[in-house]
Amino acid sequence: xxxxxxxxxxxxxxxxxxxxxxxxxxxxxxxxxxxxxxxxxxxxxxxxxxxxxxxxxxxxxxxxxxxxxxxxxxxxxxxxxxxxxxxxxxxxxxxxxxxxxxxxxxxxxxxxxxxxxxxxxxxxxxxxxxxxxxxxxxxxxxxxxxxxxxxxxxxxxxxxxxxxxxxxxxxxxxxxxxxxxxxxxxxxxxxxxxxxxxxxxxxxxxxxxxxxxxxxxxxxxxxxxxxxxxxxxxxxxxxxxxxxxxxxxxxxxxxxxxxxxxxxxxxxxxxxxxxxxxxxxxxxxxxxxxxxxxxxxxxxxxxxxxxxxxxxxxxxxxxxxxxxxxxxxxxxxxxxxxxxxxxxxxxxxxxxxxxxxxxxxxxxxxxxxxxxxxxxxxxxxxxxxxxxxxxxxxxxxxxxxxxxxxxxxxx
Ligand SMILES: [Zn+2]
Numbered sequence: 001x002x003x004x005x006x007x008x009x010x011x012x013x014x015x016x017x018x019x020x021x022x023x024x025x026x027x028x029x030x031x032x033x034x035x036x037x038x039x040x041x042x043x044x045x046x047x048x049x050x051x052x053x054x055x056x057x058x059x060x061x062x063x064x065x066x067x068x069x070x071x072x073x074x075x076x077x078x079x080x081x082x083x084x085x086x087x088x089x090x091x092x093x094x095x096x097x098x099x100x101x102x103x104x105x106x107x108x109x110x111x112x113x114x115x116x117x118x119x120x121x122x123x124x125x126x127x128x129x130x131x132x133x134x135x136x137x138x139x140x141x142x143x144x145x146x147x148x149x150x151x152x153x154x155x156x157x158x159x160x161x162x163x164x165x166x167x168x169x170x171x172x173x174x175x176x177x178x179x180x181x182x183x184x185x186x187x188x189x190x191x192x193x194x195x196x197x198x199x200x201x202x203x204x205x206x207x208x209x210x211x212x213x214x215x216x217x218x219x220x221x222x223x224x225x226x227x228x229x230x231x232x233x234x235x236x237x238x239x240x241x242x243x244x245x246x247x248x249x250x251x252x253x254x255x256x257x258x259x260x261x262x263x264x265x266x267x268x269x270x271x272x273x274x275x276x277x278x279x280x281x282x283x284x285x286x287x288x289x290x291x292x293x294x295x296x297x298x299x300x301x302x303x304x305x306x307x308x309x310x311x312x313x314x315x316x317x318x319x320x321x322x323x324x325x326x327x328x329x330x331x332x333x334x335x336x337x338x339x340x341x342x343x344x345x346x347x348x349x350x351x352x353x354x355x356x357x358x359x360x361x362x363x364x365x366x367x368x369x370x371x372x373x374x375x376x377x378x379x380x381x382x383x384x385x386x387x388x389x390x391x392x393x394x395x396x397x398x399x400x401x402x403x404x405x406x407x408x409x410x411x
Contacts, residue, residue, distance in 0.1 A: 001153060003390040004129055006146035008092050010037075011138045016087035017080035017173045024182055025055040025080070025172035033079050037145070037170060044149060045156035046168065054172065054182040055079075060189075061152055061166040063405070064159055071411045072165045073404045074193025074366065075151075075397070076357065077144030078174035082379040086135040094387065097128045102384065104133030112382045119200075119376065127387035139385035140378035144196035145170055147373060147390060151397040161398060164405040165189075171357060175379075180360040192332055192404075192411050193368040195358040196397070200348065201389035203372030204336045206326040207351035208359040209260070209281040210288040211318035214295055216242060216276040218269070219310055232271070233306055239267060239274040242311065245298045246278075250291070258283050258351060262291055283321055283351050319355045322362035322369070329367045331411050336371060339399045343392065348372070371396070 013033035018026040025031065034051045038059070041049045046059035057079070081087050095102060102112040102120060110133025114120045131137045148168055155161055167190045171179040174197070198205055220235030246262045248254065255261045260282025267276045278295070282288035292315045299311040326332060337347040358368035374389025404411070 001150065002387070003143070003146045003150040003394050004094070004127075004385065004387040006149055007129060007139060007143055007385060007390070008094075010142040010146060011090045011092050014088040015080045015138070016083035017176045018083060019176045024178050026176060026178070027080065030055050030080055030172045034170070034172070037079065040149065041152070041168075044152040046152060052182075052184070056172065056182060056184065057170040058188070059168050061155060061163070061168065063163060063165045065162050065164060065405060068164045068405070069409060070164045070405050071191040071407055071409055072167055072189050073401060074167045074169065074188060074190030074368070075148050076169050076171065076193055076195045076361075076368065077148055077197055078141045078171045078179050078357070079145060080173050080175050081138040081140065081142065082136060082175045084136075084379045085381050087138065088135070090135045090138060091132045092129055092137060093132065095128050095130065097123050097126055099124045102128060102130065104130055108133065110134070110381070112377065112384060117377065117382070123386050126389075128384050129387060130384035131381065133381055136378075136380055137375075137383040137385065139373065139375035139383060141174065141197045141373065143373035143375050143385045143390055147196055147393045147397060150394045151401070154394065154398060155401070161402060162405060163401040166401060174357050179357040180364070183357070183361065185361065185364050185366055188366070190366060191409065192329060193358070193361065193366050195356055195368055195370045196373055196393070197356060198370045198372035199376055199378065200372045201374040201386070201392050202340060202345045202348050203370070204333060204340070204347045204349055205352050205370040206333045206349070207283055207323040208319070208321050208355045209283060209353065210285045210321045211355055212280040212288055212292055212315055213318050214278040214280060214292065214313060214315045216278065216295070216299070217312040218242065218274040218276070219312070220272050220274070222271040233310065234271050235269055235274040236271060238302060238306060238310065239269070239276055242276065242298055242302060245301070260284070260287050260291065279318075281353075285321065319359050320363055322356075322359040322367075325362040325367050326369055329411055331407060332367055332369055335403050335407075336396065336400060339396055339403060342399070343395065345392075
């Protein structure tokens with residue numbers, strides 16, 4: 001079976017994770033997919049397959065090298081999909097793409113426009129899986145799941161491919177940032193791992209943002225506006241003043257590449273009290289921290305103007321750039337980059353402008369870069385995956401498991 005055929009099957013499970021839920025998995029339907037996946041794993045040569053109470057699916061592909069004592073490789077993908085767009089009743093279609101706009105539904109005018117997404121030209125002559133334009137596709141990350149499963153199938157079919165022990169974990173709720181919460185890192189016997197969860201084929205990513213979150217509380221004082229002179233302290237207006245002191249050029253809409261930002265994600269309240277939620281992101285931890293300090297300085301300035309305790313800023317760390325850990329294991333990035341070169345593909349190692357479960361796992365002791373799955377436009381109705389790219393990802397994984405097996409245990 002080719003990887004995209006599995007994708008077509010897997011997208012029929014409605015596994016959108018629910019940010020409002022407090023339990024993991026956040027959507028009970030994730031269990032339905034998990035159990036079917038576990039059953040399929042049993043047929044593909046995995047041993048010790050099980051689904052735990054939080055919907056983590058684990059299985060091991062035993063080494064086929066006698067007395068194997070090289071590194072144990074982990075492969076990780078997530079079974080939930082984003083709920084940022086409609087994710088139920090997905091109707092996938094395979095389109096042979098010959099150029100121009102990728103038409104999802106001609107009648108309704110749903111297209112992935114070539115002008116908006118010029119990278120489409122790369123895929124002329126290839127086959128593309130997309131939805132009918134009314135839902136997302138769910139290639140993030142069911143393409144990754146499909147590729148790992150297809151790898152297993154190919155390893156089972158061809159014992160001439162010599163590989164070490166491979167530990168696989170499919171996780172729930174990655175899209176709502178909880179994919180690593182109940183990840184049993186001690187039970188997962190891998191020395192190193194990859195998340196198969198990026199976009200285009202060829203992406204090899206070892207860098208994420210450093211992430212801080214800031215909650216800002218403005219304590220105002222409300223009084224009848226008719227008798228407010230020299231008395232009222234309007235928290236709404238002070239909130240505007242606070243945000244006005246955030247550099248406009250350091251916001252998501254004005255930054256790219258290695259540029260970090262402040263992002264005001266929510267503000268709510270009234271004259272008496274306002275709550276502002278920000279996130280701070282930067283690949284450089286010192287720069288992220290200097291943004292945090294800048295917010296404290298704004299608070300100090302406004303407190304000197306409006307009185308002590310008017311503005312309170314509380315900053316917490318969410319996750320760190322995994323490059324700090326990955327740099328201690330340089331072969332982890334070098335190997336896929338070398339293999340891609342053999343496949344005549346130049347690796348794209350640009351930093352992720354976000355986080356991954358791999359970032360959290362890296363800091364928990366499992367270094368874990370990310371590999372692209374062969375898809376684009378995730379989390380929306382214009383999402384698609386490329387059939388041939390997915391085949392190439394499987395090929396990359398086949399070469400990677402063989403290469404890792406030749407490395408020393410302490411990679
Ligand atoms: Zn993902």
